[in-house]
Amino acid sequence: MEFEKLTELIIELEVDDIQEAVKEALDEGKEAFEVLGALTKGMDEVGRRYEEKEYYLTELVLAGETMKEAFEVLQPALAAADEGQEKTKIILATVKGDNHDIGKNILASLLLSSGFEIHDLGMDVDANTIIEKVKETNATIVALSSLLTMTVEQIKVVHEALQEAGLRDDVKLIVGGAPLNMELAKKLGADDFAEDAVDGVKHIKNLA
Ligand code: B12
Structure with missing residues (x-):
């Protein structure tokens, strides 16, 4: 699973496919934080499209849902990688x-x-x-x-x-x-x- 593909799945709001893709990336041994980075890049683009009025509230909500799905799979891996790191x-x-x-x-x-x-x-x-x-x-x-x-x-x-x-x-x-x-x-x-x-x-x- 390429990082670009993960970014694209967020931008394209592929709520049904994202969990499988994140799972695949983690199973291949990709770092949880790099996976998060790829997903965040997608969200940045969704945000940009929203500001440019290419996307509307529906897309923003769906992007949020897609991220939520991704997080269900990613969260345990992030928590394990994140021990000791201070977050706001x-x-x-x-x-x-x-x-x-x-x-x-x-x-x-x-x-x-x-x-x-x-x-x-x-x-x-x-x-x-x-x-x-x-x-x-x-x-x-x-x-x-x-x-x-x-x-x-x-x-x-x-x-x-x-x-x-x-x-x-x-x-x-x-x-x-x-x-x-x-x-x-x-x-x-x-x-x-x-x-x-x-x-x-x-x-x-x-x-x-
Ligand atoms: C959905 C909705 C409901 C749903 C809520 C479901 C839910 N789980 O949220 C239900 C049916 C329960 C509901 C009930 C009521 N509602 Co209502 N509801 C709405 C509606 C249609 C959409 C709100 C919404 O979700 N918008 C979409 C989200 C994404 O937008 P948002 O909430 O504004 O959030 C964005 C920004 O504001 C911002 N934001 C929001 N919070 C925060 C916080 C921070 C820190 C930051 C940085 C940004 C931020 O970011 C968000 C995303 O970009 C609005 C009308 C409208 N068009 O806004 C009326 C509205 C808010 N409701 C209204 C009213 C009157 C009521 C009721 C009193 C109706 C009644 N007589 O029973 C009850 C109150 C119940 C209660 N005690 O709260 C009025 C409020 C009027 C007013 N100015 O006081 C509105 C404006 C409708 C209207 N035109 O009359 N409602």
Whole structure:
């Protein structure tokens, strides 16, 4: 299995074939990190096509699914190869009261494919759960999703809870979701905002 072929399978969104291909590459003795590199290259191209409006949301979601499939096979090999390596830890959650998680999940799969350690707490997550997870993992980035105008205030709640716990200086807070923009995000206490998941990965790389 050539690396170029793996890259191509991601770009072509071949969700049904990717696991077999990754398995083949690993069985041939290819390094897990090089396989990840080939897959990530594919995701970079998907991101580029999305930005150029050659791909749309459907393709982005499918690319995320394809990466997820690939990860099921790749993860154990990566974990074995990765022992001892420090990765930036990110806590991801959709805020309390909000049950929209599709955008968050796309961001999670893109971040995973960029080599971050992700702790995805799911949706409708209260501030306390986030704080506890920060303490447990020593995560340095918290990424929050909010899709409802009604729930954006929860970002402020998390920001203040981080302050109260004495963790705010150690943690960067980035947020996303349709009702938000940079100005509102900052007003709610966040450090950063990104319009979509592709942009989100770029911002998070800068924050890390
Ligand atoms: C699918 C959907 C649902 C599904 C959610 C399923 C799920 N598992 O997620 C269901 C049916 C459950 C649902 C329920 C409701 N929904 Co709804 N829903 C939508 C819909 C149609 C699509 C959202 C979506 O998934 N978009 C696709 C993803 C990929 O985009 P995204 O989430 O925006 O994420 C992208 C970016 O925002 C960004 N991003 C997102 N999060 C983050 C986080 C970070 C850190 C970063 C960097 C980036 C980032 O990156 C993502 C990918 O590029 C939207 C309308 C719309 N067109 O947006 C309404 C919408 C969000 N829903 C709405 C409403 C009102 C509701 C309900 C209250 C309806 C009701 N009366 O019951 C309930 C609320 C339930 C709850 N408590 O949350 C309104 C919100 C209005 C508002 N401004 O408050 C919307 C806008 C519809 C509308 N026009 O009225 N909904």
